Amino acid sequence: MNKLKVAVIGCGSIAQNRHLIEYHNNEQAEIVAVCDKVESRAKATAIQYNAKAYTSYQQLLAMEDIDAVSVCLPNALHAPVTIAALTKDCHVLCEKPMATSREEAEKMIVTAKDFNKKLMIAHNQRFASSHEKARDLIASGAIGKVTSFRTTFGHGGPEGWSADGSDSWFFRKDEAFIGAMGDLGVHKADLLRYILNEEIVDVAGFIENNVKENSTVDDNAVCILRTESGIIGTLAASWAYVPNEDNSTIIYGEKGTLRMEDDPEHALIASYRDGEVVKYQLGKIQTNDAGGQTSSCVVDHFIDCIIENKEPLINGEEGMRSLEVILAALQSNETKQITTIVK
Incomplete structure (x- = not known):
């Protein structure tokens, strides 16, 4: 089976210490692209994981053929970037809190259902x-x-x-x-x-x-x-x-x-x-x-849910x-x- 092609949007600490490491260690996933508004951070991360670097998530989503995205951005960007990725036929693992309002969370949930994609929120305490x-x-x-x-x-x-x-x-x-x-x-x-x-x-x-x-x-x-x-x-x-x-x-x-x-x-x-x-x-x-x-x-569970077509333990409804x-x-x-x- 081909590996899932993954992009990590946001290369700050949560990405460096959680998402990137866990995707790298998962044999069923391949990090193909990373994005951060700080160009030097994006480039350094891309070199480390042999991926392409972007400073615009819109450009990344337009240019790359990817299966899944991790959204590791400031809270106010969780909903818009998640929705953008879902509409590009990507499964999404979004950091917490999933949104800044119930309305945003509901839109994320509806979009995931409309595009038949997995939406998981990264509540690791479970x-x-x-x-x-x-x-x-x-x-x-x-x-x-x-x-x-x-x-x-x-x-x-x-x-x-x-x-x-x-x-x-x-x-x-x-x-x-x-x-x-x-x-x-x-x-x-x-x-x-x-x-x-x-x-x-x-x-x-x-x-x-x-x-x-x-x-x-x-x-x-x-x-x-x-x-x-x-x-x-x-x-x-x-x-x-x-x-x-x-x-x-x-x-x-x-x-x-x-x-x-x-x-x-x-x-x-x-x-x-x-x-x-x-x-x-x-x-x-x-x-x-x-x-x-x-x-x-969290990442292992997310990947398993995509491959086995299972509903994530912390789906959009749970996150909301x-x-x-x-x-x-x-x-x-x-x-x-x-x-x-x-x-």
Whole structure:
């Protein structure tokens, strides 16, 4: 079978540390083109992966015969570039958050269906071994009825991760649309929906810009969430956690508690009412800090879905539902009221 021809649009850190490496390591894919508005970055990446370099995604899509595209651009460009690629008969793997509004997300979903192409959103938390195991334990009834949760995702900020450092688009509202809540919080919204296997319906959001100077987006946020069955808990997202990243999630049930990514040695610890404690040594979650897993599994899943004609685990509809939680948090913060997510 011929390899899938892939283009990566945007050659910043997420592309360099995730997408490009994972496509390169996948025997069923070939990187044929890359694009970045910074010409030197595009050329250097192209040389590294033996691909063609572009500074215009429109030109790339017009010139290249490709099967799939990764969209690794500022948030405000996710929807327009994804839609452009879909209309060129390309399957698309888009970074999160998938869009800046429900309307944009819906247009992406409709376009993918109209052109019969796969649309996947790069929510990698679902693929972490600890999260998959916790989902299975919850579904099996091991901890009984889930009553509450606490999840957080925080680190020192994009300046330590972005290719542009403190001058990154992450800090500019016109390009990013949203800060820590879009960068990190949307991952946790998606994770909660996945492991609890139900939707979040009510959101109370407290969102601040109180850490990063010269930033026009949020850098600290805490949300209170309620699911459709009445589970309540908190979600925190921050660009102010130093010196180490916190990527932990705790699920509280009637029969026990599950702690994920909350212990340096054990990815999952299950503590039960009868005193039993089970410590799982699973693969570590992918992280910006040293020592995380080397692959997010996102690209491999995307490629498999294309080849085997399967629906991606995080398709456009799933990406939109997770985005809606973040949009609801923004609305709640602005109105100072609880926001209900309308189905």
